[in-house]
Amino acid sequence: MEIWPVLGRTLTDKAALTAIGMTNRDSNQNDYFNAFYLALRLMAASGAQIDQVYQILVSRGYTLPPKGLSLVYQAGEPSLNFDKDAEMKVEINNNSSETKSSVKVTVSLPNNMVYQDGNATCPTSLLDGKLVLTIGDLAAFGFKTCSFVVRLQNQTGNRYVADDFEQGLSQWVAPKDARNFGWTVNLMQPHGGKASAFVQNQGEATDLTLTLAKPIKLQVGSPILSFWHYYNTEFYSDGGVVEVSVDGGNNWQDLDSKWLTNGYNGKITSTFATPLTNRKAFTGSSQKYVNSVADLSSYIDQSILVRFRFASDIVTGIQGWHVDDVLIADQATLSSEVCLTAQEGDQVCTKSNFMVVFSTPVDAERPALPITHEMEKIWPNPFKEQANLRFRVAKPQKVNVTLHDLLGRHVGEVFSGMVQGGDWQSLKLEGATLPNGVYFCRIVGEDFSEVQKMVLLR
Ligand SMILES: [Ca+2]
Numbered sequence: 316m317e318i319w320p321v322l323g324r325t326l327t328d329k330a331a332l333t334a335i336g337m338t339n340r341d342s343n344q345n346d347y348f349n350a351f352y353l354a355l356r357l358m359a360a361s362g363a364q365i366d367q368v369y370q371i372l373v374s375r376g377y378t379l380p381p382k383g384l385s386l387v388y389q390a391g392e393p394s395l396n397f398d399k400d401a402e403m404k405v406e407i408n409n410n411s412s413e414t415k416s417s418v419k420v421t422v423s424l425p426n427n428m429v430y431q432d433g434n435a436t437c438p439t440s441l442l443d444g445k446l447v448l449t450i451g452d453l454a455a456f457g458f459k460t461c462s463f464v465v466r467l468q469n470q471t472g473n474r475y476v477a478d479d480f481e482q483g484l485s486q487w488v489a490p491k492d493a494r495n496f497g498w499t500v501n502l503m504q505p506h507g508g509k510a511s512a513f514v515q516n517q518g519e520a521t522d523l524t525l526t527l528a529k530p531i532k533l534q535v536g537s538p539i540l541s542f543w544h545y546y547n548t549e550f551y552s553d554g555g556v557v558e559v560s561v562d563g564g565n566n567w568q569d570l571d572s573k574w575l576t577n578g579y580n581g582k583i584t585s586t587f588a589t590p591l592t593n594r595k596a597f598t599g600s601s602q603k604y605v606n607s608v609a610d611l612s613s614y615i616d617q618s619i620l621v622r623f624r625f626a627s628d629i630v631t632g633i634q635g636w637h638v639d640d641v642l643i644a645d646q647a648t649l650s651s652e653v654c655l656t657a658q659e660g661d662q663v664c665t666k667s668n669f670m671v672v673f674s675t676p677v678d679a680e681r682p683a684l685p686i687t688h689e690m691e692k693i694w695p696n697p698f699k700e701q702a703n704l705r706f707r708v709a710k711p712q713k714v715n716v717t718l719h720d721l722l723g724r725h726v727g728e729v730f731s732g733m734v735q736g737g738d739w740q741s742l743k744l745e746g747a748t749l750p751n752g753v754y755f756c757r758i759v760g761e762d763f764s765e766v767q768k769m770v771l772l773r
């Protein structure tokens with residue numbers, strides 16, 4: 316039997332079914348089920364005969380989610396911290412052509428997830444220590460969501476390292492190489508507070524590490540490494556890895572097999588060899604700060620060092636790698652079950668596990684490090700016709716950017732004018748009319764000045 320005649324025959328249906336076909340091969344059943352239910356809703360809305368759709372898909376070997384009621388239970392945020400509130404979300408789908416009435420969801424919360432009254436998006440009540448969410452009636456192929464807030468109460472456990480970098484790199488060793496490249500404190504793009512650890516993606520070969528200054532001895536428990544990071548590097552060529560040493564820094568093991576969330580996203584395969592060639596790494600752009608978590612339980616009873624290592628090939632630099640809110644501590648897994656019922660006799664339950672870690676303390680009283688401006692390395696460098704420069708200043712002020720030759724002679728003005736505080740300024744350095752050679756780009760503000768060397772090579 317051909318499937319298209321029983322569907323709505325719209326492009327939406329076809330797109331949805333294609334998505335189902337793809338998601339069906341995916342290991343994430345939740346994603347697949349959600350895509351399927353969404354497709355059903357679209358198809359039902361355009362007049363498809365859903366029972367026949369089920370028959371056909373089953374005959375074609377698809378694993379189909381159940382008809383009737385289904386639910387998804389998850390946290391609103393990807394990372395959960397003790398001593399903080401967390402939003403929990405329940406989504407209920409009616410995957411049938413009948414209305415379901417008086418739908419209710421009962422949530423069993425563990426002791427250290429305490430319901431906080433007043434924030435739920437549906438009527439709630441507490442009954443025998445369980446939270447009851449009143450969903451009401453659900454139309455055929457309808458869905459509703461309800462979110463509520465819990466406080467994640469502290470538990471006992473070890474906290475070995477908690478660094479938000481607001482005090483600089485005092486807990487770390489960050490050697491500079493011969494060209495003075497290395498990890499620094501950066502005050503322009505933190506995850507929290509005012510500072511993060513940062514290594515710039517140079518347009519030349521580098522291998523730069525940020526290593527815990529002192530080994531830590533992991534006790535029996537469930538230790539994890541958690542950190543927030545933002546990377547923007549030359550994809551496949553430049554990137555970062557995280558490594559562990561159990562012998563004081565002589566040998567290093569990659570954490571590759573230990574990631575629990577947001578592990579490496581690519582492999583370094585530059586035309587030019589780098590110290591990370593053929594290794595998985597964080598490379599390209601993360602687009603935003605993401606939380607990566609690695610399981611350290613295989614290192615219990617050992618003294619470990621942890622390092623962030625960034626390497627680049629000989630050409631093309633981009634922004635670099637920001638790391639913030641590094642935490643090495645025991646995590647806890649909290650289990651919570653939800654069951655939903657309807658007057659028609661439906662009953663569906665699902666249990667979700669939530670990983671919770673200590674949060675990194677942020678002390679607002681600590682003074683910020685002094686900062687006037689930040690300037691990225693010019694790239695590409697050497698350049699052919701045009702190079703890029705990005706900078707920003709803390710306070711609004713007049714800024715002049717000029718080009719000079721090897722003898723210091725003024726050869727061009729790139730920019731002159733008022734600049735707002737905080738925002739990145741992007742400039743193009745034009746080399747089309749200049750002879751090959753070494754140039755200096757000079758940027759002068761009211762409270763700072765900086766010079767960068769650049770090479771024009773056609
Ligand atoms: Ca910070």
Ligand SMILES: [Ca+2]
Nearest residue numbers: 549628630631
């Ligand atoms: Ca590169």
